[in-house]
Amino acid sequence: MKIMGRDIKIFSGNANKKLAQKICDEIGVSLGDSNVTTFSDGEISVAFNETVRGADVFVIQPTCPPVNENLMELLIMIDALKRASAGRINAVIPYYGYARQDRKIKARDPITSKLIADLLSIAGADRIVTMDLHATQIQGYFDIPVDHLLGGPILAKDVVSRLNKDTVVVSPDIGGVRRARNFGSILDLPIAIIEKRRPKANVSEVMNIIGDVKDKDVVIVDDIIDTAGSMTRAAEVLKDFGAKDVYAACTHAVLSGPAIERLENSVIKKLIVTDTLPLSERKEIDKIESVSVSSLFGEAIKRIHENQSVSKLFD
Ligand code: R5P
Numbered sequence: 001m002k003i004m005g006r007d008i009k010i011f012s013g014n015a016n017k018k019l020a021q022k023i024c025d026e027i028g029v030s031l032g033d034s035n036v037t038t039f040s041d042g043e044i045s046v047a048f049n050e051t052v053r054g055a056d057v058f059v060i061q062p063t064c065p066p067v068n069e070n071l072m073e074l075l076i077m078i079d080a081l082k083r084a085s086a087g088r089i090n091a092v093i094p095y096y097g098y099a100r101q102d103r104k105i106k107a108r109d110p111i112t113s114k115l116i117a118d119l120l121s122i123a124g125a126d127r128i129v130t131m132d133l134h135a136t137q138i139q140g141y142f143d144i145p146v147d148h149l150l151g152g153p154i155l156a157k158d159v160v161s162r163l164n165k166d167t168v169v170v171s172p173d174i175g176g177v178r179r180a181r182n183f184g185s186i187l188d189l190p191i192a193i194i195e196k197r198r199p200k201a202n203v204s205e206v207m208n209i210i211g212d213v214k215d216k217d218v219v220i221v222d223d224i225i226d227t228a229g230s231m232t233r234a235a236e237v238l239k240d241f242g243a244k245d246v247y248a249a250c251t252h253a254v255l256s257g258p259a260i261e262r263l264e265n266s267v268i269k270k271l272i273v274t275d276t277l278p279l280s281e282r283k284e285i286d287k288i289e290s291v292s293v294s295s296l297f298g299e300a301i302k303r304i305h306e307n308q309s310v311s312k313l314f315d
Helices: 017-027 067-083 112-123 136-141 152-162 174-187 229-240 259-264 294-305
Strands: 006-012 034-038 044-048 056-060 088-093 127-131 146-149 167-171 191-200 203-210 217-225 246-253 268-274 288-291
Touching (some): 017 294, 034 067, 044 067, 067 088, 067 112, 136 146, 152 217, 152 288, 167 174, 174 217, 217 268, 229 246, 229 259, 229 268
Parallel strands (some): 006 056, 056 088, 088 127, 127 146, 167 191, 167 217, 217 246, 268 288
Antiparallel strands (some): 034 044
């Protein structure tokens, strides 16, 4: 299919083919013909079975678990497209993994979010399209354009029907205050903040609450649920401080390790997530509902291809 005189082609790695197909359906194009397989020794093999010469190519691949596999698939696909003379290579990364190591906290720490940005550029990406980066300043780790979409409005639209007027939007940590404030302003609700300290990776310790949650329903908003430690502890402390029903909304449902068990046993009534990552059958529990980001990504891809404003999507 041609839009604006230049071919648009959309391909997917193996990370989230369902989302890639939905995005193609939104745009009205067929998913490009490619295969990503592995050699017997585990190395990744990529084949594009149609020409991409001169085309505006979008590769959809969240770098979710298995993160190293999915990342390498993406890098190798970009390399193949570059060598096949694609006109422009747009890496569509609905979930940008390795983002949480975004600064040196102690001596000799790596900064993986910058390393991945460098790898993508060196492989040949001309543009990144992503959603809810763990820290928005990661955009600056790239020297190519980054279109940063927001999941908040999609989650807020879904969650609003479940909430009453006396609900408080809660940030589970100081770093998420802006996200909670934006969410609160979409729904015209006040916010509260959980102040916590994290003694080591994937272990969180809730300390205190800034704001009033007593006798109110709450909705905790976060970018990522990984082991669900932060979210379930946040829910408990909110109950301790007198909150009534606890809802949660989160863009990227990584749900690794003990996450599902923790969520099942938690006081959280409903968790709304998006489909930036695929939810495996094992992770499909009644408490979790998923809303799709496909129409937003579809519209963004169309606009990027037609050189139209993407920020218009948030007006
Ligand atoms: C932390 O800064 C993030 O926003 C998430 O709260 C955190 O990464 C979630 O991890 P987990 O679910 O393992 O507590």
